[in-house]
Amino acid sequence: xxxxxxxxxxxxxxxxxxxxxxxxxxxxxxxxxxxxxxxxxxxxxxxxxxxxxxxxxxxxxxxxxxxxxxxxxxxxxxxxxxxxxxxxxxxxxx
Numbered sequence: 812x813x814x815x816x817x818x819x820x821x822x823x824x825x826x827x828x829x830x831x832x833x834x835x836x837x838x839x840x841x842x843x844x845x846x847x848x849x850x851x852x853x854x855x856x857x858x859x860x861x862x863x864x865x866x867x868x869x870x871x872x873x874x875x876x877x878x879x880x881x882x883x884x885x886x887x888x889x890x891x892x893x894x895x896x897x898x899x900x901x902x903x904x905x
Contacts, residue, residue, distance in 0.1 A: 827882040834875040841872060 852864055 830875070830878050830882045834879050837872055837875055841868070
């Protein structure tokens with residue numbers, strides 16, 4: 812494995828760890844604020860602001876959970892090679 816491939820692998824691994832960390836922090840925030848959310852949002856009459864709150868709060872959580880699932884999924888060599896080719900093409904365009 813050459814140093815460029817090792818460096819790319821390390822960057823991908825660090826990115827995966829950062830995605831997991833961000834999702835953990837977001838989930839922790841959801842857990843510690845659920846009581847306030849129920850009191851101040853869901854026990855009141857439903858309005859457009861409640862819907863916007865729901866979308867803002869939970870789409871981010873589910874989006875990050877999906878990012879964790881994708882970043883930690885085992886990839887076949889074929890997918891890794893096609894991903895590397897994509898990144899090389901993007902670097903060439905710059």
